[in-house]
Amino acid sequence: MAKATNTEIIDLLGEKFGEQLFDVTEPYGLLTFSTHKDKVITVLSFLKENGKIDFNFLTDITAVHYPEKNQIAVVYHLHSMVSGVRVRLKVFLNENHPTIPTASTLWNSANWMERETYDFFGVKFEGHPDLRRILNMDDLGVHPMLKQYPLEDPNRVDKKDEYFGR
Amino acid sequence: MSEINIVDAPPGIEGSGFFATSLDKVIGLARSHSLWPLPFATSCCGIEFMATMGSHYDFGRFGAERLSFSPRQADLLMVMGTIAKKMSPVLKQVYLQMAEPRWVIAVGACASSGGIFDTYSVLQGIDEIIPVDVYVPGCPPRPEAILDGFGKIQELVKNESGRKRYSDQYKQMLASYGIE
Amino acid sequence: MKHNQPVYTDNDPQNELVTLNLGPTHPATHGVFQNVLQLDGERIVSGVSTIGYIHRAFEKIAEHRPFYQITPLTDRLNYCSSPINNMGWHMTVEKLLNIQIPKRVDYLRVIIMELARISDHIICNTIIAQDTGATTTFLYLFQFREHIYEIYEEVCGARLTTNVGRIGGLERDFNEIAFAKINKFLKEFPIALREFESLLNRNRIFIDRTAGVAEVTQENALSFGWTGPLLRATGVDYDVRISEPYSSYQDFDFEIPVGTSGDIYDRFLVRNEEMWQSLRIIEQALDKIKLEPKGIFHADVPEFYLPGKEEVYNNMEALIYHFKIVMGEIDAPKAEVYHAVEGGNGELGFYLINDGGRTPYRLHFRRPSFINYSMFAKMSEGMLLSDAIINMSSMNIIAGELDA
Ligand code: SF4
Numbered sequence: 213m214a215k216a217t218n219t220e221i222i223d224l225l226g227e228k229f230g231e232q233l234f235d236v237t238e239p240y241g242l243l244t245f246s247t248h249k250d251k252v253i254t255v256l257s258f259l260k261e262n263g264k265i266d267f268n269f270l271t272d273i274t275a276v277h278y279p280e281k282n283q284i285a286v287v288y289h290l291h292s293m294v295s296g297v298r299v300r301l302k303v304f305l306n307e308n309h310p311t312i313p314t315a316s317t318l319w320n321s322a323n324w325m326e327r328e329t330y331d332f333f334g335v336k337f338e339g340h341p342d343l344r345r346i347l348n349m350d351d352l353g354v355h356p357m358l359k360q361y362p363l364e365d366p367n368r369v370d371k372k373d374e375y376f377g378r
Numbered sequence: 379m380s381e382i383n384i385v386d387a388p389p390g391i392e393g394s395g396f397f398a399t400s401l402d403k404v405i406g407l408a409r410s411h412s413l414w415p416l417p418f419a420t421s422c423c424g425i426e427f428m429a430t431m432g433s434h435y436d437f438g439r440f441g442a443e444r445l446s447f448s449p450r451q452a453d454l455l456m457v458m459g460t461i462a463k464k465m466s467p468v469l470k471q472v473y474l475q476m477a478e479p480r481w482v483i484a485v486g487a488c489a490s491s492g493g494i495f496d497t498y499s500v501l502q503g504i505d506e507i508i509p510v511d512v513y514v515p516g517c518p519p520r521p522e523a524i525l526d527g528f529g530k531i532q533e534l535v536k537n538e539s540g541r542k543r544y545s546d547q548y549k550q551m552l553a554s555y556g557i558e
Numbered sequence: 559m560k561h562n563q564p565v566y567t568d569n570d571p572q573n574e575l576v577t578l579n580l581g582p583t584h585p586a587t588h589g590v591f592q593n594v595l596q597l598d599g600e601r602i603v604s605g606v607s608t609i610g611y612i613h614r615a616f617e618k619i620a621e622h623r624p625f626y627q628i629t630p631l632t633d634r635l636n637y638c639s640s641p642i643n644n645m646g647w648h649m650t651v652e653k654l655l656n657i658q659i660p661k662r663v664d665y666l667r668v669i670i671m672e673l674a675r676i677s678d679h680i681i682c683n684t685i686i687a688q689d690t691g692a693t694t695t696f697l698y699l700f701q702f703r704e705h706i707y708e709i710y711e712e713v714c715g716a717r718l719t720t721n722v723g724r725i726g727g728l729e730r731d732f733n734e735i736a737f738a739k740i741n742k743f744l745k746e747f748p749i750a751l752r753e754f755e756s757l758l759n760r761n762r763i764f765i766d767r768t769a770g771v772a773e774v775t776q777e778n779a780l781s782f783g784w785t786g787p788l789l790r791a792t793g794v795d796y797d798v799r800i801s802e803p804y805s806s807y808q809d810f811d812f813e814i815p816v817g818t819s820g821d822i823y824d825r826f827l828v829r830n831e832e833m834w835q836s837l838r839i840i841e842q843a844l845d846k847i848k849l850e851p852k853g854i855f856h857a858d859v860p861e862f863y864l865p866g867k868e869e870v871y872n873n874m875e876a877l878i879y880h881f882k883i884v885m886g887e888i889d890a891p892k893a894e895v896y897h898a899v900e901g902g903n904g905e906l907g908f909y910l911i912n913d914g915g916r917t918p919y920r921l922h923f924r925r926p927s928f929i930n931y932s933m934f935a936k937m938s939e940g941m942l943l944s945d946a947i948i949n950m951s952s953m954n955i956i957a958g959e960l961d962a
Contacts, residue, residue: 240653240895269780271898274922276911289896289909289924293796300896321783324932332617347610347961348499349464356498356618363618365498418583420590420612421958422637425681426718429707432700447585462961465590465611468582494630497615518718 216265216295218243224264229255235302244300249312252303256315259290259299267292267299273315273325275333277307279359284310284333305335307358314340332357385411402540409453410535411441413481415528416452418472420459423486423518427458430521440528449475454531455508460488461501473508474557478543481535483527484510487517509551575603578943582611586947588685589957593935600942605935609928613961620921624886625651626725626864628921633719635923636959639678639902640720641670641710646899649804650908651725652857654895659857662850663727664806665843669740670713670722671805671899672836672843676747677706678902679787679829679836682954686826687758689951690767695754702747709743712736726863727856737844744841748834755830765823772937772949774820783929786904788953791828792820798900809846810839822952861888886916903927903954927959 221243225233233255235246247255259267267290276285288301303312314337315322326337327346334355337343345352354361364371388407390399419427430437437443446452449472461469473482484504487493490513492502504510511534514527542548552558581592590611596603616631623631632643645667652659680703684696707717712735714722723729732740758764774784779792789796797814799807815831817824856863860879869876882888892914898907907924930953938946 239893242896244894270783271905272907272909272922272924274909276920287909289907293794293801296801298896319783320778320781320936321929321932324928325783328928345610347613349610352498356615361498363498363615363622364496365502368502370502422634422719425637428681429700429704429717432704433697434701434704460612460614462610462612462614464613465582468611472583495614495619497619499613499615520717 216292216297218297221265221297221299224262225255225258228258228262242298242300244302246302246304249303249305252301253313253315253318255301256288256290256318259301260318265292265295265297269293270315270319270321270325271298273322273329275329275335275357277333277357277359279307282307284335286310286312286329286335288315310335311338312336313338316340331355334358402538403536405540406536406538409479410532413442413454413528413531413535414444414446414452415442415454415456416446416449416472416476418455418457418459418469420461420465421488423458423488426518426521427456427485427524430524435521435525437525437528440525440532442528449473450477452476453480455480455482456485457482457489457504458485460493460495461504462499463501464499466501466504466507469504470507479535479538481511481531482508483512483514483531485514485524485527486519487515490515493517507555508557509555574598582608586689588951589955589960591931591955591957591960593938595938595943595946597943600944602938602941602943602946605938607931607935609931610961612957614958616923616962617921620918622917624884624916625890625918626883628918629723630719630721632923633721634958635925635962636678636902636906636927636956637718638681638954638956639674640718641674641722642678642899642901643906644720644722645671645805646897646901646906647908648723648725649899650895650897650910651862653897654893654910654912655725655859655862655890657726657857657859657862659727659805660850660854661806661809662847662854663856665847665850666728666732666855667723667805668807668810668843669732669840670710672839673706673709673740673743675836675902676833677703678954679833682902682952683754683826683829685951685954686768686822686948687764689948690764692758692761692764695757699750699754702743702750705739705743705746709736709739712739724856724864726859730866731853731855740840740844744837744844748837751830751833759827759830767945767948768822768826768952770819771822771945772820772941772952774933774937776820778933779820782933784904784933785926785930786901787825787828787832788820788904788930790814791817791824793818798898798905802898804897804899810842812839812842822948825952890914898924901926903930903956903959923962925959925962927953927955928962931955931960 218238232251233245233247237244269291271289271291274287283304284307286303291298326340329335330343331345331348332355388399388403390397417427484490489504492500512527512530514523516523576597578595578597580595581587582590592608593605595605620628629644629647632647633640635643680699684699688696710720711717713732714720774792776792776794779789793816795814795816812835815828817828864883865876865880870880890912892912894911896909898905904926906926909922910918911920913919
């Protein structure tokens with residue numbers, strides 16, 4: 213089957229969702245758009261099954277923290293293996309209350325990806341069956357990928373700033 | 379001539395029909411050539427350990443053919459790879475379960491010092507939680523280096539006095555790690 | 559120390575199930591993962607996986623390192639096939655910077671990536687054999703992995719964590735010895751691989767242990783996000799090398815092996831066949847290189863390609879570029895890019911957001927082991943304990959990639 217083009221996807225989505233999808237760009241040929249958090253499941257399920265270009269494969273879920281905008285963006289990468297195209301969907305959340313409905317109802321793989329995102333960024337996926345930390349220790353207390361937290365262990369005593377010119 | 383090498387006898391007094399040496403030396407000799415390592419391999423360095431165990435480098439030549447996955451029966455704890463903070467209680471537990479005399483070798487930069495991972499989640503060297511006898515540098519160390527580190531351990535084992543593990547110094551050292 | 563997970567509580571005296579804690583340092587798991595299983599005799603009733611025992615915070619480190627210093631991190635993702643990760647990362651940055659890579663460099667990269675794939679598959683397949691009781695094959699094929707390491711050493715000086723290549727090409731050309739070693743490998747390895755196959759492919763014990771065990775449907779595999787040999791064993795012919803060719807894979811003639819039922823035997827066969835295909839690709843690449851102009855091993859992009867030390871000391875321009883690159887004063891577009899390569903275990907993706915600073919604003923790795931592994935506990939339900947062990951080996955879960 214021939215590869216679907218981004219215009220076809222834009223047409224398909226524009227017809228269905230109109231203004232609910234915004235910030236449409238194509239960095240390096242990968243169609244990217246944003247939506248609101250209450251629409252995300254509708255959009256994802258439409259993308260997954262629409263009869264024309266089915267994005268049946270969830271490649272990845274992750275998040276990005278923008279402290280100066282007080283936002284956390286949850287990023288979904290979807291892939292249509294049959295049509296050979298990918299899309300990227302972003303949802304911007306307020307960093308103080310990052311909650312978003314879970315996609316694990318649509319794809320099983322979302323389960324762990326969302327747990328990872330929760331672990332790193334503290335994004336709460338509502339309706340997730342088992343939202344626990346996955347990589348870090350349970351008693352870590354912070355969500356370490358947020359920009360305000362340092363990379364190095366703040367409790368280290370052997371590393372004196374004067375030796376590092378700080 | 380046979381190609382098999384036999385280790386040299388320890389220094390002692392020899393005469394017709396007898397050979398006298400100290401018990402420590404005999405025990406050290408025997409122990410050092412029959413160490414049972416416990417490979418605590420977590421990541422990349424563990425793969426190099428697999429290469430060391432493989433036919434090319436053949437770790438078994440040095441009397442360490444029998445890997446002991448049970449800490450109770452192991453003499454040598456070989457820590458290979460990054461030890462995350464989540465893993466550190468497990469490592470300590472394994473060390474505690476080993477019977478005396480026990481030796482520890484930290485293989486690779488991560489086990490020795492945290493390596494390139496100066497992060498919130500990685501233990502900065504296993505010597506923060508357990509005493510270490512030999513450090514092998516490298517990221518990962520070549521199999522030759524691991525063998526060399528093992529040779530160093532053998533030297534230590536050979537020359538260890540039989541009373542070392544009962545000495546106050548040793549007990550203090552353990553106590554400084556919070557081990558009774 | 560607080561125990562990590564709320565697992566099973568065996569307060570019920572009537573309970574006949576046994577709780578078994580498999581891992582995190584169990585010798586049969588080949589890596590540090592914990593699975594707490596509920597057993598009914600030999601059969602697994604349910605399980606809970608805990609991971610993160612070597613979580614090293616790659617993504618956080620990446621936010622603090624300039625682009626060229628991230629290569630060593632990618633080494634340590636899937637350390638069984640680090641060159642693929644290195645190249646994947648370089649290609650991501652090259653995509654961001656719109657660098658055109660000369661064909662010869664592409665082919666050289668293909669050679670080293672396919673060698674890496676072979677060494678990855680050697681580990682996985684011999685470990686499956688080892689876990690079913692055939693130690694010989696493990697010791698035998700491992701010898702050839704050693705030969706691959708020798709080729710790496712010629713090309714970049716390291717064995718395992720190769721850190722091979724630079725942004726914009728390779729760090730140095732393959733030398734004569736490297737080519738000689740590759741040719742030698744191409745001659746010797748097929749013999750060994752054929753022997754390996756003849757020992758196992760139609761071996762009654764091996765087939766009984768693996769065929770029909772841990773079957774996975776295509777729907778399930780796709781829903782759980784499987785990629786790579788695992789997905790192909792279920793019959794889905796998805797391979798990034800074909801669907802989105804990178805590094806001139808479109809110039810090569812090779813096949814994508816697929817299985818039918820997704821069981822362990824199929825995975826084993828798929829990986830074996832992939833090794834054959836990799837050998838084919840390497841042969842073609844060697845032929846193609848002969849037709850390309852000699853001596854080219856990087857693109858002509860002085861502002862991004864870290865110059866050699868000799869140049870830096872003798873040449874003003876190289877010194878300036880060296881300074882600029884090391885101090886992070888290069889102009890990279892503010893953009894986001896996703897690039898995927900076919901790693902040893904599946905689609906290895908790099909999602910890079912650049913804000914024009916010295917370091918990436920955000921770098922996310924789509925790690926196939928992590929995503930593949932999420933099915934393990936679910937899959938194990940109803941399986942025999944001994945089957946679950948080979949199932950785990952056949953998934954080739956690499957702890958570094960799993961935990962990042
Ligand atoms: S020292 Fe290097 S090779 Fe060894 S575990 Fe650490 S990162 Fe991996």
